[in-house]
Amino acid sequence: MKRKTLIPLLAPLLLVLFAGDLFATGEEIFEIEQGFKLIPAVIMISLLCVYVGVGFLSKVSDTSGYWVAGQGIGKFGNGAAIASDWMSAASFMGVAGLLYLKGWFGLGYIIGWTGGYVLLLCLIAAQLRRFGKYTIPEFLGDRFDCHVVRLLAASVTVIIAITYAAAQFKGIGLICGWIFGMSYTASVFFAAGVVTAYMLISGMAGVTRNQQIQYVVLISAFMIPLWVLIQKAGGAGILPQLEYGPILSGLMEGKVAGGPLSAEEALELRRTFLPWGTGNFYQFIALVFTLMVGTAGLPHIMIRFYTVKNEDIARKSVLWGLFFIGLLYWSSPVYAVLGKFWNPNGGTTVADVIILSAPERANLGIAYIGYLASGAMAAGLSTVAGLLMAGASAIAHDWYATVLRPECTDKQALMVGRIFTAVLCVIVIVIALNPPALIAQIVAMAFAIAGNTIFPAVVLGIWYSRSNKYGALAGMVWGFGMTLLAMAGWILKIDFFGPEGWLPATSSALIVCPIAFLLNILVSNIMHEKVSEETADRGDSILRKLHNLPAPLPEAGTVPDTDAPRRI
Amino acid sequence: MAAKERVYVNFFRPSSANMKAEARIAAIVILFWALLSYLLPLCIFLAGMSDPAGMGESFFTRTRFLGFPLHYWLIAQGCTIGYILLCKLYCLLWDRKVSRLPR
Numbered sequence: 313m314k315r316k317t318l319i320p321l322l323a324p325l326l327l328v329l330f331a332g333d334l335f336a337t338g339e340e341i342f343e344i345e346q347g348f349k350l351i352p353a354v355i356m357i358s359l360l361c362v363y364v365g366v367g368f369l370s371k372v373s374d375t376s377g378y379w380v381a382g383q384g385i386g387k388f389g390n391g392a393a394i395a396s397d398w399m400s401a402a403s404f405m406g407v408a409g410l411l412y413l414k415g416w417f418g419l420g421y422i423i424g425w426t427g428g429y430v431l432l433l434c435l436i437a438a439q440l441r442r443f444g445k446y447t448i449p450e451f452l453g454d455r456f457d458c459h460v461v462r463l464l465a466a467s468v469t470v471i472i473a474i475t476y477a478a479a480q481f482k483g484i485g486l487i488c489g490w491i492f493g494m495s496y497t498a499s500v501f502f503a504a505g506v507v508t509a510y511m512l513i514s515g516m517a518g519v520t521r522n523q524q525i526q527y528v529v530l531i532s533a534f535m536i537p538l539w540v541l542i543q544k545a546g547g548a549g550i551l552p553q554l555e556y557g558p559i560l561s562g563l564m565e566g567k568v569a570g571g572p573l574s575a576e577e578a579l580e581l582r583r584t585f586l587p588w589g590t591g592n593f594y595q596f597i598a599l600v601f602t603l604m605v606g607t608a609g610l611p612h613i614m615i616r617f618y619t620v621k622n623e624d625i626a627r628k629s630v631l632w633g634l635f636f637i638g639l640l641y642w643s644s645p646v647y648a649v650l651g652k653f654w655n656p657n658g659g660t661t662v663a664d665v666i667i668l669s670a671p672e673r674a675n676l677g678i679a680y681i682g683y684l685a686s687g688a689m690a691a692g693l694s695t696v697a698g699l700l701m702a703g704a705s706a707i708a709h710d711w712y713a714t715v716l717r718p719e720c721t722d723k724q725a726l727m728v729g730r731i732f733t734a735v736l737c738v739i740v741i742v743i744a745l746n747p748p749a750l751i752a753q754i755v756a757m758a759f760a761i762a763g764n765t766i767f768p769a770v771v772l773g774i775w776y777s778r779s780n781k782y783g784a785l786a787g788m789v790w791g792f793g794m795t796l797l798a799m800a801g802w803i804l805k806i807d808f809f810g811p812e813g814w815l816p817a818t819s820s821a822l823i824v825c826p827i828a829f830l831l832n833i834l835v836s837n838i839m840h841e842k843v844s845e846e847t848a849d850r851g852d853s854i855l856r857k858l859h860n861l862p863a864p865l866p867e868a869g870t871v872p873d874t875d876a877p878r879r880i
Numbered sequence: 881m882a883a884k885e886r887v888y889v890n891f892f893r894p895s896s897a898n899m900k901a902e903a904r905i906a907a908i909v910i911l912f913w914a915l916l917s918y919l920l921p922l923c924i925f926l927a928g929m930s931d932p933a934g935m936g937e938s939f940f941t942r943t944r945f946l947g948f949p950l951h952y953w954l955i956a957q958g959c960t961i962g963y964i965l966l967c968k969l970y971c972l973l974w975d976r977k978v979s980r981l982p983r
Contacts, residue, residue: 334891419955426960429914433967434906438974467886557947564941564949587936587951593925600917616927627974638960645956778891840908845884854885859889859899 345491348493352682356491359529359686362508363522363693367509387625389524392631396523396530398425400476401483401692403880404530407641409663411648415584417591418648422641424603426634431608435628439774439858440614441626447702448611448766449710455729455773455854457847458781464788466706468765469611472587472758473703474740477696479755481744483511484692487685497589500744503689504576507696522697526690528638529731533687534642535666541650545569553642560585560649568656581656595811606759612702700740704733756818757799763821764791768828776833777855780843783836791828795820898978905973911967916962924951 403425411418415841443451449469455464488499514541543549545559566578566584575582583589591599609612616629631815651658651666654673668688671680708729713720768787772779795817802817803807809817815824843851856863892905894900928936940951948956 416952416955419952423955423959423963426963427913428908430963430966430970433970434909434913438902554946557944557949557953560952561944561947561949569976570923581937585949585952586941587924587928589935592922596921597918600921604917627971631964631971634964634967638964641960642957696966775889775891777887848884848886855889859902861887861896861899 314405316723326877328466334517348492349678349749351490351679352685355679355682356686356689360638362525364506364509366521366525367595386541389521389634390616390625390629391636392527393523394613394629394633395636395640396527396635396694396697398695399527399530399640399668400695401480401688403485403640405664405667408651409660410627411645412651412658412663412666413660414590416589417596419645420591420596420599421603424600426609426637426641427600428604428607428745429630429634429637430614431604433627434607435771436614436774437626437630438623440770441623441861443854444626444857447705447709448770449706450568450714452766452769452773452784452838453710455851456535456779456781456784457850458785461769461781461784461788464712464785464792465611465766465769466710467760468788468792469706470703470736472611472762473699473706473736474743475755476758477523477699477736477746478743480692480696480699481740482747484677484696485744487689487692491682491685491715497530497745500741503693504737504741507693507700508734521761523694526694528686529683529690530694531639533690534640535682536680537670537674537676537684538643538646539674541670542619544618544674545650545653552646556646556649560655563649563652563656568652569654570656572755573656577657581652581849584652595816595819598816598822599686599851601765601825602819602821603759605763605767606761607823609765609770610759610763611706611762611766612698614770615634615698615702615705673790700733702734704729706734707736753863757795760818760820760824761792761795761796764795764828766825768825768832772829772832772836774858775847777851778840779832779836780839781847782839782842783832783834786835787828788833791829792869794824798824901977902974904972905977908973909970912966912969913963916959916966920954920959924954 332472339471397834407421410421434502440451443454445451445454446778447466449462449465452465453459469483481503482501485496485500488494488502489496492502492503493498510751524666539549542552542555547559549555564582567574568581616633647666647670651662655662668684669683671684708725708731712732713725719726765788768791769784772787773784773850797818798809798815798817801815807813809815811818852864855861888895889899890902894903924936924938924940927938927940931937936951938956939953941949943950944951
């Protein structure tokens with residue numbers, strides 16, 4: 313192996329070794345025995361070796377392979393990768409806890425996160441595949457022929473990647489800490505070493521293949537305990553997702569495993585599962601809308617459509633991706649309802665460990681607990697890999713290779729991509745080691761940022777030819793600015809931006825996103841005359857590609873090459 | 881000099897046969913998506929307005945479907961199953977209407 317390749321590879325390996333020296337007394341995370349656990353550790357190490365091995369076998373040598381897996385992934389594979397990309401450690405461990413605490417209202421997260429894929433499919437997926445390049449900022453930058461739009465989109469991509477990935481590292485760190493008995497710091501380094509190693513070795517091809525394996529691990533780990541648990545709760549144990557209905561109906565009448573509840577407790581339990589017991593109609597709709605447009609606007613999910621063979625597979629992979637995601641979201645409420653059945657009065661401490669304590673309740677043994685933790689680890693790693701890949705591509709491809717050094721070679725761009733993957737990983741580690749108190753809220757706001765900034769610009773970029781760089785910039789600046797304003801208002805505890813206000817920071821898109829659309833349309837029309845012929849030609853050329861329109865007539869043959877990088 | 885003819889793309893007024901077919905399919909699926917995502921919660925909201933406690937007790941919360949309170953099943957499983965079927969519908973319609981058009 314050449315020395316140039318060795319240097320970036322050695323860094324993550326050193327991180328892993330470094331982590332080994334930092335073994336310390338494990339943090340108290342779950343109410344299970346602390347210290348090094350041999351069998352779960354063997355299971356997890358074996359799976360980690362598989363991930364790195366797959367990454368090594370899928371080694372790539374060109375930029376297309378690194379960023380978009382050589383565009384050779386099929387519909388099941390890409391569907392599993394979409395699902396795996398999507399299911400973070402938070403989805404894996406957190407949704408059931410959320411449903412446990414929020415009851416019916418929490419279902420808004422499930423329909424928000426799944427319904428967004430329908431929007432993505434109808435408005436974006438096939439057209440983006442026809443564009444056929446590497447990143448979302450690249451699409452926006454080329455479509456509007458504007459580096460400011462490109463840089464803004466790239467910055468938003470990086471912000472989303474960093475905040476989202478930092479939260480994942482926190483989860484991964486806690487799991488490693490529990491299995492290996494490491495300190496939190498050591499386990500964050502350990503996890504970072506693993507994820508960086510296989511991303512640097514393989515790029516998107518390895519990440520995509522690993523995501524397929526990780527999907528199988530995480531979904532099987534998630535679903536197997538349900539069969540045992542539902543039998544313990546009195547079900548037949550055939551299809552738990554359809555068997556928990558009577559238990560839920562019983563809960564609404566105050567029937568729980570531990571005998572009768574007091575009238576007050578029974579009322580509280582009933583309130584949890586009634587429609588507006590834990591939130592009102594406006595809050596529900598605002599949450600659902602924000603999560604939907606946010607999901608459809610997340611760059612690391614959109615980038616998936618560049619990795620498939622053709623647009624037909626792009627469409628079908630959304631269908632399969634949604635089905636694979638559905639398997640998890642049909643199962644999460646079972647955990648929540650069974651949790652309430654056995655422990656109706658538990659608070660956040662019960663909600664936090666609802667998944668990881670399940671195998672213990674089901675008597676599945678220590679090996680299974682290891683497998684489940686590996687599943688959660690797989691969920692976190694796959695999401696982090698997808699995020700870092702999207703973030704690094706935004707910097708290396710859209711900042712460096714397109715704006716800063718358009719004359720750079722393919723090899724240099726690939727090297728810069730690898731360097732920035734590692735740099736982003738280091739930034740994420742630093743944040744994960746000292747997570748700000750509000751990290752969970754900031755992550756939730758990633759959906760608002762994506763939905764308010766990226767989604768309107770991409771949809772109008774595809775479906776409205778008059779949309780131009782002025783309109784796109786106005787819409788994006790409004791969306792980004794308002795999301796930041798709402799975040800600041802939330803942090804400063806201003807009621808208007810709070811959970812019960814009119815513009816909740818985590819659900820701001822119901823108001824901000826439609827205005828971003830309107831602003832984009834309005835400003836584009838007002839500034840229509842200011843758009844240069846050359847820019848309009850470039851936009852037309854992209855629109856022809858997106859909508860399979862015929863090429864211009866020969867006498868109008870002054871359409872420049874859209875692949876050539878330009879500045880404004 | 882006459883102004884150059886520009887590409888015209890508008891979701892609501894598609895210009896080519898191909899685009900027309902794509903936009904029509906997308907519009908149909910988005911319509912069903914909106915009904916599922918917003919009309920359904922609205923129905924649950926309107927039906928529950930008579931609940932004096934303001935928690936939305938109604939026909940939806942009292943009816944049982946497969947053992948589930950109907951309002952819970954509709955959102956927890958009905959909507960997500962609906963979204964998957966909508967994706968399937970989109971792919972089917974596309975194969976029938978768009979893929980057969982000459983390029």
